[in-house]
Amino acid sequence: LxxxxxxxxxxxxxxxxxxxxxxxxxxxxxxxxxxxxxxxxxxxxxxxxxxxxxxxxxxxxxxxxxxxLKATYAVVARAKELGARFRRGSSVQAIERADSSGGTMWRVKTSRGEIRARRIVNAAGPWAAEVAGLVGLGIPVRxxxxxxxxxxxxxxxxxxxxxxxxxxxxxxxxxxxxxxxxxxxxxxxxxxxxxxxxxxxxxxxxxxxxxxxxxxxxxxxxxxxxxxxxxxIDRAPILGEAPGLPGFYNCVSSNGYTLAPVLARLTAEMLAGRETSLPVEPYLLSRFG
Structure with missing residues (x-):
């Protein structure tokens, strides 16, 4: 690397x-x-x-x-070894929420088919506001x-x-x-x-x-x-579950390789329902009022 x-x-x-x-x-x-x-x-x-x-x-x-140039491909390769799947050239067209007795299920419609999950993460970087808008959420990112x-x-x-x-x-x-x-x-x-x-x-x-x-x-x-x-962005990441949207998480930052490993770990801990290894309250979307 x-x-x-x-x-x-x-x-x-x-x-x-x-x-x-x-x-x-x-x-x-x-x-x-x-x-x-x-x-x-x-x-x-x-x-x-x-x-x-x-x-x-x-x-x-x-x-x-x-x-x-080396680190990006190394991270992708390691993620694949751990079971991650990548859909390159696939655009998100719609995100729908389906509530049932079993809880919330999210349906993400893409140009290459539909993905269903109970928890999804908006990590779209400069396009995070567009993705958030698909669920009616406004975030101050451009x-x-x-x-x-x-x-x-x-x-x-x-x-x-x-x-x-x-x-x-x-x-x-x-x-x-x-x-x-x-x-x-x-x-x-x-x-x-x-x-x-x-x-x-x-x-x-x-x-x-x-x-x-x-x-x-x-x-x-x-x-x-x-x-x-x-x-x-306002010089700090936006992390955590969006208010009123159970299972919809944001992980948005401008800090690239500096903070990505830490933010990914914190997001994974939240997705798993574990206590986070660092405080995330200062970085929640609610800080914008």
Whole structure:
């Protein structure tokens, strides 16, 4: 899976950035996260490739990275081994509720037939609001088209994750030698085809700040740029059984590989009727009133 826990850096280039990082570090340390503010000398001892604009950084040794191209298929393969079944290319067209003396039964009508279950989970990400709407439920979620950039491979240059205070940047070098560059840059959206498309302005902005962080990137070619759909939500997941809809659960988040294993475990515990290993009350749909 190319999992590497080598730490992460968030760069600062002025006094205002440093003050922001001090507040961030204080909050994280209060939650048990190891983090500290380091100066320019320590920063370049860790990563000599960092540009001169950075005068300090937050250092978080517990951060890591993973290759999503490998991890996604590995998770699918393991799920199949445990009995999960996947219906690729199957769209949900309707969801109906049937109550009987035996309890609630849900009928999910898809383009490839009907599925019946006593408990179903809405984990449709940016399209979760559309799925919830099929049962008359409103949830405050919408799609957020974002884009990523991958460079040509080069010699090992960067070991840690890199972000930038006050700017949109996530930066890491993969085992292949390619740099993966992102940070929440907006992509375009073709509403008719429901396809996201890369925007030149976002590509240029993303490459500018990436090269400011690591000047050597300016000498590399971008070989792949793609757009996808993230989740626009209130910075916290939506979990749990929907009020008034027994057996209909939500599991919606914008945090991808960071939180997916934890949220999946919590959802499985709720489906099984067990006590959850972490509190879920702050993440219930009822928090929106």
């Amino acid at each position: 190319e999992i590497k826990v080598a730490g992460g850096l968030m760069l600062a280039e002025n006094a205002r950035d440093i003050e922001i990082l001090k507040g961030k570090i204080a909050l994280e340390k209060s939650r048990g996260i190891e983090a500290e503010l380091i100066g320019a000398n320590e920063l370049r001892q860790l990563e000599p490739c960092i540009g001169e604009a950075a005068i300090a950084a937050e250092w978080c040794p517990g951060e890591g990275k993973i290759n999503p 799609g957020a088209p974002l884009q990523m950039i991958v460079t040509e491979p080069t010699a090992p240059t960067l070991t840690r994750l890199v972000a930038y205070t006050g700017r949109h940047l996530t930066l890491k070098q993969m085992d292949s030698g390619a740099f993966m560059i992102g940070g929440g840059w907006t992509a375009g959206l073709d509403a008719d085809q429901k396809l996201s498309r890369a925007l030149r302005s976002s590509v240029e902005g993303n490459l500018w700040i990436a090269s400011r962080a690591i000047p050597a990137l300016a000498d590399l070619h971008a070989i792949r740029i793609w757009a996808g759909m993230n989740v626009n």
